[in-house]
Amino acid sequence: MARTPVDVYRGLVNTQLDDSTAEQINSVVSRFTDFVFAGEKLSIHLNRFLHLMTRLIALLDSETNVNHDHLTMSVDLLDYLTSASKWWTVSRQEPGIVLRPPSREARGFIKSITDLHVGGTTLQRISGATDKLSRFLEEHDIESSEEVEQFCNSMLSSWALLSAFACKGQGRNVATEADFETAYDVVRILLFYVELVDFKALTVVRQLGSHPLLPEAASVNFAPGFEKKLNASVAASLEKEYGEHLIHMAKATSGASRSILTNSLRFLGQLQAVKQGIERLEEEHYDSIIVGSLELIESAGVSSDFLQNDSAAILIFKNLQPGDGVDERIQLLIRRLEGLIVDSTGNKDFLLQYARLVPRLIALILLLASKTKEYPTSPIEDSDLKRGLILLHKIING
Structure with missing residues (x-):
């Protein structure tokens, strides 16, 4: 276990969520006010879930007060769990x-759980888990207070929502105890195991794939003289x-990594050209x-010695081996980026015209x-991919 429950619970209770963030959460969930799920307005359950996850992400970010970025990541998490x-x-x-591409429209899916039947035993399990949590907090001197009550309610709603999402996502309409057990375990994993880089990656992949500079960069051409050099x-x-x-x-990336240095330099060149107003x-x-390009890489806190030192470059080639399951993660990332780029450009043929963009990314x-x-x-492990993704976004935004 990466984090101990008592430390996480105490940290969550003590993390402050200001009125502005609360209002933003209310704005996000307001469209679900007219829907009812598990005896409460659906918007209330969603509000509690976002409160909990926003506090968690702030805690992982070593902040005692939440900020807009923390809320954005929690909303992206909700979108992920529902799409x-x-x-x-x-x-x-x-x-x-896992940075999977969406398979459904999130808003419609959220509304669809109101048609779900949650069995009495499932509701009892959720209620029992909430009571057990309350006793645990009391036993560990996390004082009974309004914050503790809000926290317990947030956990209850999170278990209820994830039970429904897991059930509905698998094509069923009756949530069972097994769905609760799935939800219970997923919430525990989110609270005690998932790292901040995972939450950041969910947001960054969306921001990167829909970044307005990407289509502009893709359209920058290279003169024969530049290519020759x-x-x-x-x-x-x-x-x-x-x-x-x-x-x-190369097998995992459909050949994109075979020219890892020159592909990287080409994209960095296109990025600079856009910022300098150069079309070719x-x-x-x-x-x-x-x-x-060296300066851009250095600006992300990464050494550019591989472009100045042959031995450093050779080490990259020798050590660029995919860990277990990473080939699938790369393919999913490629599909996610492709989908976002096509959606953001509004042109389903964009990547046919600019097929080299994603391989360079x-x-x-x-x-x-x-x-x-x-x-x-x-x-190379999944966490390395996510860190690379975050650093690339930092470079583009720099």
């Missing part, structure tokens, strides 16, 4: 949030010489673009992930 599938398969052994660069030579080390990762990168831009995510691993020789 994606299979989230209920998360386990304590693998607690990371890049193809003759040390980065390109290293890719050719050490490419065999990338076979496993010419040969004379090459040197300044490469220097600018994935290459740069992997590059940033590989350069910031805790153990340089360890395989």
Whole structure:
């Protein structure tokens, strides 16, 4: 267990949620005021869930007061739980949030649980768990107060909602005790196991995939002279010489990682071109673009030595190996980004016209992930991907 229950519960009770954030939560859930679920207005259950998750994310962020970013992450979590599938398969052994593309429309799905029948024994289990939690708090001197009562109600609503989401998400209309047990375990995993990077990644993948700079960057062209210089660069030579080390990762990324350095440089070049108002990168831009790429990478707190030191680049090739299950996570991330980009551009053919955009993004995510691993020789894990994703978003926003 990553965090102890008593510490989390005490931290949640003590985390402050100001009036402005409370009003924003009310605004988010107000559209569900006319719906009833499990004996309460659906909006009340959703309000409590968002209160709980916003406080949790603030706690993980080492903040005693919530801010707008914490609320945004909790709303993205709610969207994920109501639009994606299979989230209920998360386990304590693998607690990371899988960045799955949506399989349904979240708002309609939330409304649909009002048609769900929650059995009496299931409601009793939820009520019993709430009473047990209240006793636990009292036994550990987390004083009975308005905050404690609100916290217990938030847990009750979270169990009820996730029971319904898991049930409905699997195509059933009667929530059973098994659904409660799933919800109970998922809430425990969220509270005690899931790391802040997971919550951040849910928000960042949405922000990145819908970022207005992406379609602009994709439309920046490269002149033959620029391409010739890049193809003759040390980065390109290293890719050719050490490419065999990338076979496993290349399979996972549909080849995007095979040119991890030059793909990354191309996107960073396109990004700089957009910010400088350049529509086509010419040969004379090459040197300044490469220097600018180094600076962008450094701005994210990542060493750019791999573009200046052959041995550092070679280490990337040798150590860029996917961990167990990471190939599937990369494919899901690719699908998520593709869906967001198409939705944000409103052009279903956009990625047919700019097919190299997502592979370049994935290459740069992997590059940033590989350069910031805790153990340089360890395989790329899901948490590394998420960290690379967050760093890429930081670079684009810089």
